[in-house]
Amino acid sequence: MDLDEKDPGHRHLFHIPPAEGGGYPEVAYFAGNSLGLQPKATRTELNEDLGEWARLGVEGHLDAGRPWLPYHELLTAPAARLVGALPSEVVVMNSLTVNLHLLMVSFYRPAGKRTKIVIEDAAFPSDSYAVRSQARFHGLDPDETVVRLKPREGEDTLRVDDVVSQLTDEVALVLLGGVNYLTGELMDIPRITEAGRAVGAVVGWDLAHAAGNVPLQLHEWGADFAAWCSYKYLNSGPGALAGVFVHERHHGNPELHRFEGWWSTEPSTRFEMTATSRPPRSADAWQVSNPPIFAMGPVRTSLRIFDEVGMAALRERSLRLTTYLRGFLDQVTATRPLSVITPREPERHGCQLSVRLHEGNAGALTKRLRFEHGVIADARQPDVVRFAPVPLYSTYEDCRRAADALAKTVEENR
Numbered sequence: 491m492d493l494d495e496k497d498p499g500h501r502h503l504f505h506i507p508p509a510e511g512g513g514y515p516e517v518a519y520f521a522g523n524s525l526g527l528q529p530k531a532t533r534t535e536l537n538e539d540l541g542e543w544a545r546l547g548v549e550g551h552l553d554a555g556r557p558w559l560p561y562h563e564l565l566t567a568p569a570a571r572l573v574g575a576l577p578s579e580v581v582v583m584n585s586l587t588v589n590l591h592l593l594m595v596s597f598y599r600p601a602g603k604r605t606k607i608v609i610e611d612a613a614f615p616s617d618s619y620a621v622r623s624q625a626r627f628h629g630l631d632p633d634e635t636v637v638r639l640k641p642r643e644g645e646d647t648l649r650v651d652d653v654v655s656q657l658t659d660e661v662a663l664v665l666l667g668g669v670n671y672l673t674g675e676l677m678d679i680p681r682i683t684e685a686g687r688a689v690g691a692v693v694g695w696d697l698a699h700a701a702g703n704v705p706l707q708l709h710e711w712g713a714d715f716a717a718w719c720s721y722k723y724l725n726s727g728p729g730a731l732a733g734v735f736v737h738e739r740h741h742g743n744p745e746l747h748r749f750e751g752w753w754s755t756e757p758s759t760r761f762e763m764t765a766t767s768r769p770p771r772s773a774d775a776w777q778v779s780n781p782p783i784f785a786m787g788p789v790r791t792s793l794r795i796f797d798e799v800g801m802a803a804l805r806e807r808s809l810r811l812t813t814y815l816r817g818f819l820d821q822v823t824a825t826r827p828l829s830v831i832t833p834r835e836p837e838r839h840g841c842q843l844s845v846r847l848h849e850g851n852a853g854a855l856t857k858r859l860r861f862e863h864g865v866i867a868d869a870r871q872p873d874v875v876r877f878a879p880v881p882l883y884s885t886y887e888d889c890r891r892a893a894d895a896l897a898k899t900v901e902e903n904r
């Protein structure tokens with residue numbers, strides 16, 4: 491029996507873009523790590539929210555079918571389930587880098603010799619810029635303050651022991667990607683969190699490539715904070731609202747600095763129009779502004795799919811798909827100037843496999859994959875092409891198409 495019949499996933503819930511080349515009706519989509527596909531339910535439900543605005547005007551704040559004032563609360567429980575948190579520890583708001591800054595206002599507090607921020611050398615540029623600007627904001631030299639963890643000579647990914655050995659009593663903040671955007675490496679989040687906290691550092695995680703990709707237990711693992719976006723594996727649309735986790739041990743702590751606005755106060759006090767706030771004992775206290783309702787709808791729709799399917803089942807299908815793709819890539823790379831840089835052990839990767847080109851240029855290659863074969867992969871210049879089979883909607887046939895297209899596009903070693 492065909493693998494796609496036996497293990498079909500939930501492709502029928504999504505719009506799959508038509509192919510522009512390769513003779514297939516639909517693209518083989520491997521860029522869900524960059525922008526997830528649109529669930530069919532999104533348009534319907536977004537239209538319902540728009541309809542309530544047309545029908546009610548300002549009264550929609552309280553009288554809409556999904557009232558706007560507490561709308562964000564509809565997203566809290568499903569987002570908390572997704573990352574393994576208590577509902578009080580999670581809030582959906584803003585975008586990812588904005589949230590990292592709001593969280594660093596609270597959790598990056600350099601003092602004495604404890605000033606350093608540890609990130610990966612292969613950190614996403616936004617994270618690199620964010621931590622450097624935070625160092626500068628505190629009057630520190632970013633070159634001396636930011637420690638960038640590099641793989642060993644000749645290796646592509648980080649070893650957990652090497653990460654842990656860099657955590658000293660000079661480290662104020664550890665801020666790593668749960669899954670690295672470039673290499674696809676899944677970090678040992680519980681071990682690094684424990685090691686960082688043991689030396690007295692604050693440990694935060696950027697889960698842009700982990701949320702909706704791998705199972706997470708943020709509460710149990712004891713992370714101080716985390717943030718993620720919703721437009722990659724969470725399929726909530728370009729620039730979608732992001733998520734934040736703040737461990738309950740930090741709730742209601744009056745010593746923590748937070749930047750506040752009227753959404754930082756207890757909802758029951760919001761319209762008392764007082765001069766001082768009364769922040770709730772939850773992650774909601776990190777909110778600032780009233781949120782964009784029409785951006786919240788798509789996150790709600792998407793999180794429902796994750797609730798219905800379940801992260802454990804998704805992870806199992808993800809490992810089957812990625813292992814299947816890896817088998818083909820092993821054959822393609824054996825005789826061509828390419829290598830897969832993502833770790834092979836299942837506990838060290840999510841969906842994504844990253845291929846490094848030893849010759850040629852990633853951007854040119856992904857263009858050919860797209861226009862000659864209808865395969866959408868993602869180039870990270872100059873030399874990495876990322877393939878993410880997404881367990882909600884990718885197929886085994888997609889994986890065969892990708893490997894076949896890569897083999898035809900990259901010449902064999904002579």
Ligand SMILES: *Cc1c(COP(=O)(O)O)cnc(C)c1O
Nearest residue numbers: 585586587614616671696698719
């Ligand atoms: C995608 C991504 C971002 C993007 O930041 P935005 O604030 O959403 O624009 C930041 N960090 C990482 C690690 C990412 O993968």
